[in-house]
Amino acid sequence: MRASQFVILGLGRFGSSVGQELMEIGCEVLGVDRDEEKVDEFAGSLTHTVVADATDEEVLRSVGVRNFDCGVVAIGDDIQASILAAILLKELGVKQVVAKAVTELHGRVLERIGVDRVVYPERDMGIRVAHQLTSPNLLDFIELSKEYTIAELTVPGCLSGKSLANVNPRGRFGCSVVAINKARGIVIAPNADDVLNEKDVMVVIGTNEQIEQFQHSIRS
Template sequence: MKRSQYAVIGLGRFGSSLAKELIQLGYEVLGIDKSEEAVDEMSEVLTHVVAADATDEEVLRSLGIRNIDCAIVAIGDDIQSSILAAILLKDLGVKQVVAKALSELHGKVLQKLGVDRVIFPERDMGIRVAHQLVSPNLLDYIELSDEYTIAELSVPKRLSGRTLKELDPRAKFGCSVVAINKRTSVIIAPTAADTLDERDIMVVIGTNQQIESFENEVSR
């Protein structure tokens, strides 16, 4: 199956951290920034990097942006450019458009434009967002340290009715389900006999690699 392709527009602190993490996760990333310096810094890291104005429709067309599965507008401090880039990406038919908001008002404008997801950098780190973008079942992702992660994973329909013993994340992947958030209650320190239902939320702790392996199993 073809892996999703991403474009990150704006390679500042947030955009570059998100783009690097997507690369780490094995995805192709096109980086776009007006700054030659920012482009040079990322040229050895990303799949493709271009110094270009993302508010120019012809430039975006020439880059084949409509073939990108998900474009993230991470423009630093220029609200007008952010809004224009988001409008163009939607008009050009990019499947999923995600945009960084600099304020609540900016976020409301982006939502009105039909942006699929609005990110507030104060609340969302680039690394966390990268993981959420590539896994539909990953609801939240927090690095506890360089090695350990805690993640929230939504239970898909195919795992409904399975017990934790059947899933056995500890033995198969090395990670532990420390809580199950059900619609009416939360089970803390669940036992092997506890049953999962569709849309339950599993709170999982483990190393980054363990979480990623378990996440892949849940999402497949």
């Protein structure tokens, strides 16, 4: 089975981090940057690296970007270059284009030109840190949409020894515990009789409001 192939335009902190993680997963990654030092730095950790201008259509053609499964535009310091690179990837037929945005306006422009997914790494990390600072039981959360979230919540001492039926998050708040990460392993789709222990991690899905209410109720 062929490994998924990614081309990453821009090898700054975001682009290089994405590229190295994709390599860990087993994907093939081509890194493109006009900074020769950055290209040399990551030459050993990515499948291929190229010193090139990501806004040059002929260069992108020559490296065969249309044959890649996904193109990631990780250019953050030059919004014009980011937009132009995204347009070129779409025009050259890359199957999926993901782009980093540094502002809401930048993101809206990327969406307008047909980018399949726009990510805001700085904004999203700031949101995660703020939630973690204000919610001691919250380990992590992922927004599924503007309304729905998946959150990881540590089980406080006040819930230790109680079953999911006793806690009843679905009946009381409308959110569901879809997994419990215990010391002995992960319980997927736990039933009402499963017992919670302190420091277990609950994976909860629901609306932002439902999860916020549940979080508030279990603060120890």
